[in-house]
Amino acid sequence: MKSNNWLWLAAPMLALAACSHKPNPADTEPKLTVFFDKSGMDTTVKPGDNFFDYANGAWLKKTDIPASETGWGSFNVLYNNNQKHLHQILEDISAQGNDKGSKEQKVADLYASGMDTVAIEKLGYSPVKPTLAKINALKDYKELLTYVADSFKDGDGYLLGFYVGPDDKNSTKNMPQFGQSGLGLPNRDYYFNQDEATKKIRAAYVAYIAKLFTLSGTDAATAAKNADAIMKLETELAKSHSTPVELRDPVKNYNKFAVADLQKQVPDMDLKDIFKRMGFNSDSVLVGQPKYYVALDQLLKSQPIDVWKNKLIFMALSTSSPYLSKAFRDANFDFYGKALYGQKQQKERWKVMVSTVDRGLGELLGQLYVEKYFTPEAKKRITELVNNLQSVYHDRIEKLDWMSPETKKKAEDKLSAFIKKIGYPDHWKKYDDVDIDKNGFYANMQSISKHDYKEQIDKVGKKVDRTEWGMTPPTVNAYYNPGFNEIVFPAGILQFPFFDKDADDAINYGGIGMVIGHEMTHGFDDQGSQYDKDGNLKQWWTKEDEAKFKAKTKAVATQYDGYTVLDNMHVNGNLTLGENIADNGGLAIAYAAFKKTKQGQSNEKIDGFTPDQRFFLSLAQIWRSKNRDETARMRINTDPHSPAMYRVNGPISNLDAWYNAFGIKPGDKLYKPENQRIKIW
CATH class of the missing domain: 1.10.1380.10 (Neutral endopeptidase , domain2)
Structure with missing residues (x-):
């Protein structure tokens, strides 16, 4: 049986979008009134020496990684909140009678079958x-x-x-x-x-x-x-x-x-x-x-x-x-959890099963999730943000001083052709061939694996369905897919600290704005730039423009090669190049879009910070995290993303506006002369 350790084979089916809906738990939860954690800062650190620590140092010192986690930070907090929401959904529908074959029956009984560890133990292997x-x-x-x-x-x-x-x-x-x-x-x-x-x-x-x-x-x-x-x-x-x-x-x-x-x-x-x-x-x-x-x-x-x-x-x-039984689960955890990632103890069983249901029947559980936790108003606001950043990106491409008009036109055509997916699929995937019984966990997982394979094999030779999604709605992540030329933002990430409809623009543009700009820039990173507007691997650059672009990306790789983790491990600038280009581009685009807002054009302070300062501090706090040494080592070896500190300190050191916002001067450790600041998009 496949382990189902994937995040990107989800597909489609019908939207619960702007329909009337039951009272929304998200509407009844206490509204946030404070959107920046000032207490998490360490103001003894100069912002120009280590902005990540300046914004997060107190939080880093006082935060312990939970024993069941490999790391802890903004993503983990939001992921765990989503887990609690999904858990409540599963508990609620498990307590009611559900028609055989309904989405409620399938997700509830898959959850129940995995929670019945007594039955699983009796079966052994x-x-x-x-x-x-x-x-x-x-x-x-x-x-x-x-x-x-x-x-x-x-x-x-x-x-x-x-x-x-x-x-x-x-x-x-x-x-x-x-x-x-x-x-x-x-x-x-x-x-x-x-x-x-x-x-x-x-x-x-x-x-x-x-x-x-x-x-x-x-x-x-x-x-x-x-x-x-x-x-x-x-x-x-x-x-x-x-x-x-x-x-x-x-x-x-x-x-x-x-x-x-x-x-x-x-x-x-x-x-x-x-x-x-x-x-x-x-x-x-x-x-x-x-x-x-x-x-x-x-x-x-x-x-x-x-x-x-x-x-x-x-x-x-x-x-x-x-x-299988506990002995097998323990053996698997001892290697893949402890040895590889340094995890101290296994997650609670309910968390394991919430994740299992999300991975296995993601677009059934996802329908229930968005109905309760993702409002039409939130989708509308995020859509506006995406469109704002796309418009700014067009303007910036037009003004590039290193790209010819010929290549600019094709880049703008590609940007205009982006498929934008926000929140959840327009068409929900069906699982009619998946048989779920609350008394057979292993058989349930086998049925899901068979379904997944049949879904794959049925595509051979067929036209590509570009309505498919590669993540489930509750996922705290986002992606760009070059073959579809699409940017995708699941409902799971469209929440605080990345986004809140009541937050000021500095918080939202420094948070979800940067994420949106990041995914857009993936269409123009060292990999995405090799695909045209239709998603084909095809050269659309002039030779001269391509050479200039490669010189700039080489400088990015060199910059990140110089960063270290665990004292002696260097970030691999070539492995992380695409993500670093996207981080730098995403920040620049988000900031330019923020400056078009009313707040971005004002000097009114909130929490004692100017709008620009608040924007950069929001960015730094969405990436705040700490990892176990084993996890940090694993990520340096395998992860195309740079460590969190350098996802902040790297991009800001290339953006002039950050220097102005915090008065960064020569002699500060992050200071780079203006002619050495890397600007691509």
Whole structure:
């Protein structure tokens, strides 16, 4: 069974928008009257030395990370508030009679089935035993490949990183696509780096593999032997993997093959039979990282079949462990929670199940969420903000001094073509084929996984549906999707501290305004800029403009390369380049839009701060957070976002208005001479 650890495979169906609605709990909760946490500041820090600490230093000193969290900050607070709202919805509908097959029945019974830990405990690991028996019966690598292909329809799927999505060079058509896969550690570097922290993680991973074997009846000595062999196999697979930075290049990762040509590169994999068993037929496929499949083809026949079988057994146990008895859940947490992220204890069961329902049946639960917690008035206000920032972005492109009129026209056309999705889908996704029973948690999750795969496979060769969403409505996040050329803002993030309809413009533009500008700028970062207005991977820049743009982005990468975490780890400027460009652009656009408001043009102080100061302080406080050392280390290695401090200190050091607002002078640690401040958008 898939672990369902994704956030971006959600789709669509009908809006609850501006209809009359029941009394809204959001309307009856106490209204905020204070929108800036002055007590969280540390005014002993000069704003020009470390603005993040100036705005958040007192909060950082007095805030402890809860034992069940890997970090704590504005996102976490809002996420946990949303969890409480979703929990209340689930508790309320669980207490009422719900018609079989209704959205209320499905989300309530999925929640109830996962809360029944007594029933889950009684089953132990028996739900996954049929899968283990099938794997144990395999005789050679050809039978193993047959099983792997067949397993996708069962909601599992191993070794083949398969999904269906728009062809990057023909964005109206869905294509079967394959990416590198087969690893249990975060990325290839975890198999080869020789620092002590990574070595400890590798040791913990081998111990985790062995633990799952012992929990499923294997003696300790054999389990240890199996774990070592699996680790060696994964290390061989990792050699074929691209690095996180290499994965950011859309051109290098676009490899279209006629199936017959791909077959020549993987002679021991019967692609025609594999694809048929997976449920699709296509003359061509996209393969992001062909080296992985060449290596897989070779290793399938060169490695003992027993090692491959044990590899699949481990994968089946690991991905199923969150849905099995406590011993399996604990083993999974000890590695993926404690060892990788430093989490001290597991989350409360109700929080786990709220997240599970949101991931699994997100657009059913999402309908109930937006009806209660996202008003038509909020959607209207956010839409106005988005349109304001889009208008400002047009003006700024027009005034760029480094871009030719020819490229400007195409950039403006792309900006105008943005699909804007706010709050929730216009069309809600259906889950008619998902069978949910309050007495069968594992079976429920299997049914959801089968549905998810069928949803994927049904897209092959079909026209792309651009009404689909990649996040559920309660998600505290936002995104830009280059293939759709869309910006998406779920209802979950459209709340304080990012947005409040009663807050002054400085707070809203420094908060959600910056987020909106950030997502818009992703359309023009080092990756998004390679896609045209229709979402096609296509060159639309003049050579001269492209060269100027690359020089500017190189300067951004160099700036962030200089930042450190945990004393000796440097931010990877190339891994984080797209997000850093978006942070810098988002801040500049949000500030320019703020200056068009009545407050932005005044000097009236609130909380003792000018409008401009309040804008920048709002920005700093939406990013305030602290992480466990293990989490910080993991993010430096894997996350394309810079650490929170540098998402604040990096962009403001490039914006002239911040210098003026706080009187930043030469000698201040963040000071950059005006001719060294990086300005792209």
